[in-house]
Amino acid sequence: MTHTTVPQPRLYPGMNLGHTDPETHKAAEELVFGFWVFLMSDAVLFALLFAVYETMTGSTADGPIAAQLFHLKPTLIETLVLLTSSFTFGMASLIMKFKRHIRLLQIVLIVTLILGLTFLGFEIGDFAKLARQGAVPQTSGFLSAFYVLVSTHFLHVLSGCIWIVVMVIQLSVFGLDETVKTRLLRLGIFWHFLDIVWIFIFTFVYLLGIL
């Protein structure tokens, strides 16, 4: 009997290519795990920024407090936009895995990009509104901590957007080869990770601040 038992491929976070592309799956095991290590260290960074923010909520130095500054409507829009972009990135991963249709994949990635940029646009609007009310980082310890936390997330989403642009171009230039696929897998877990960080921002900063 020539039948050999194929070892079960190891899974990694995010979209697993599995039997649709065993070679890239093998290559991705290590790469995605390594990127996951980075994301966990990034999670520690965000956790500490949250801790700083929590300790600073009372330090308003006679400036405005959270409940006077934050509004639910833009936060809700930002949340829904980012959540939808996470979903469309999932769709892009599925197209990459099952359809391998480069044009369609690029379109879905660009939809994700537009949603990401919309999110950033609303955040810039938020920041500008706060600045008009005199709530700038140097107003109080509370606002310094707020801006550090939220703009760190903002910069992450911005890098994610730039990364999407790079991948759309690479898809045109290189097609769907192993390198491009593993890069898209890593971009995927990065994007989903940012949405998870946002859950905690809208909960602990905005919702509990307004409460």
Place this chain on the structure above:
Amino acid sequence: MEADMSLGRELRDYATGMVLALILTGTAFGLTLWTQWPVRTRFIVICTCAILQLLVHFRYFLHIDLDKSHRDDLQLILFSSLIIALLVGGMLWVVFNENMRMM
């Protein structure tokens, strides 16, 4: 054929995650906007929604479950959680303690 079947399954997974995330987000925002429950109750429910949504995103978007072949990244998540718990817990404890002494 087999590929199409698992496409359907994975598509359903993403849709499930999206619906659950929408419900949890909606609950958290709705509670803040429309209810007059005591602040403490709302605080607990909103935090619970956030934790649940974290798990939903892990399960349905990042595809991390308790499967055996996930052992490495599960261990890494647990280790990172431990580090986060120590750093955040320790920091909150020390800083709030100092705050109290400054009163």
